[in-house]
Amino acid sequence: MSDSGRLTLVATPIGNLGDISPRAVQTLSEADLIAAEDTRHTGRLLSHLGIKKPMVAYYDANEAHRAGRIIEACLAGQAVALVCSAGHPAISDPGYVVVREAVAAGVTVSVIPGPCAAVSALSVSGLPTDAFCFHGFPPRKGPDRKALFTRISSGGTHILYESPKRIVATLEDIGLAADDPQVAIIRELTKKFEEVLRGSASDVASELASRGEVLGEIVLIVHTPTPDGATLDAETLARIQRMQSEAGLSNKDAAKAAAALLGISRKEIYDALAGK
Numbered sequence: 546m547s548d549s550g551r552l553t554l555v556a557t558p559i560g561n562l563g564d565i566s567p568r569a570v571q572t573l574s575e576a577d578l579i580a581a582e583d584t585r586h587t588g589r590l591l592s593h594l595g596i597k598k599p600m601v602a603y604y605d606a607n608e609a610h611r612a613g614r615i616i617e618a619c620l621a622g623q624a625v626a627l628v629c630s631a632g633h634p635a636i637s638d639p640g641y642v643v644v645r646e647a648v649a650a651g652v653t654v655s656v657i658p659g660p661c662a663a664v665s666a667l668s669v670s671g672l673p674t675d676a677f678c679f680h681g682f683p684p685r686k687g688p689d690r691k692a693l694f695t696r697i698s699s700g701g702t703h704i705l706y707e708s709p710k711r712i713v714a715t716l717e718d719i720g721l722a723a724d725d726p727q728v729a730i731i732r733e734l735t736k737k738f739e740e741v742l743r744g745s746a747s748d749v750a751s752e753l754a755s756r757g758e759v760l761g762e763i764v765l766i767v768h769t770p771t772p773d774g775a776t777l778d779a780e781t782l783a784r785i786q787r788m789q790s791e792a793g794l795s796n797k798d799a800a801k802a803a804a805a806l807l808g809i810s811r812k813e814i815y816d817a818l819a820g821k
């Protein structure tokens with residue numbers, strides 16, 4: 546048993562086992578107990594790593610009940626590692642309840658960071674990454690679905706998880722709600738058939754629909770312009786450059802004029818015009 550109890554959230558690979566970190570392996574090897582979303586799935590990972598540990602199932606439906614047992618173990622001095630089947634615990638996966646309860650009980654909570662489909666997908670999307678909103682899986686129907694897509698249409702970068710069966714319908718619905726925004730579909734990250742599709746929602750939906758069946762795990766990134774001004778994407782920059790050349794303005798004057806017009810930071814525009 547460890548000297549003092551602790552709960553550690555451990556991120557695990559989202560497809561490629563080579564992505565497990567040395568610290569994740571060490572934490573799992575040193576844990577007294579592993580709480581897993583799916584003990585059979587995690588059992589396969591542990592046996593690949595040559596680790597044998599007691600496990601307890603911790604999934605959405607028993608979260609509230611099992612959190613108590615996990616916290617008792619921590620308070621008794623045990624080191625408990627919490628994993629989900631793939632990626633970061635507590636991100637569209639169980640974890641939030643036990644973290645909340647552990648914090649309330651005075652248990653030390655730490656994390657071994659690692660693969661997360663949302664952040665990995667955002668980074669390769671080619672869409673603005675400076676600020677973003679993560680929504681998990683969108684509601685399948687009803688007013689909540691409509692409300693989410695209206696929110697997405699109000700501007701910014703948005704990350705969603707979606708099933709391959711529903712991705713075309715979701716792209717079509719977002720296209721209608723948000724005037725056919727730019728999107729990226731990131732499919733099968735870190736796996737053999739990893740793929741990124743970028744373009745308008747309607748073009749990407751047509752491409753996927755033309756394949757018949759869509760397979761694999763998918764993250765959808767959507768970017769919509771803010772109504773009070775445009776974001777400095779490639780299209781906006783090209784518009785500013787046209788305006789600059791027509792009016793014969795210096796980079797400084799063009800940045801000043803465009804910033805006032807579009808509500809984008811003058812420095813951001815100046816740096817882009819200067820190729821920085």
Ligand code: SAM
Nearest residue numbers: 559632633636638661662706707733734762763
């Ligand atoms: N906790 C996980 C994480 O940190 O990424 C997410 C778990 S959520 C239940 C599963 C969803 O994540 C999938 O349906 C898919 O939308 C996305 N996902 C997981 N692995 C992926 C991968 N390798 N490529 C693309 N999307 C993935």
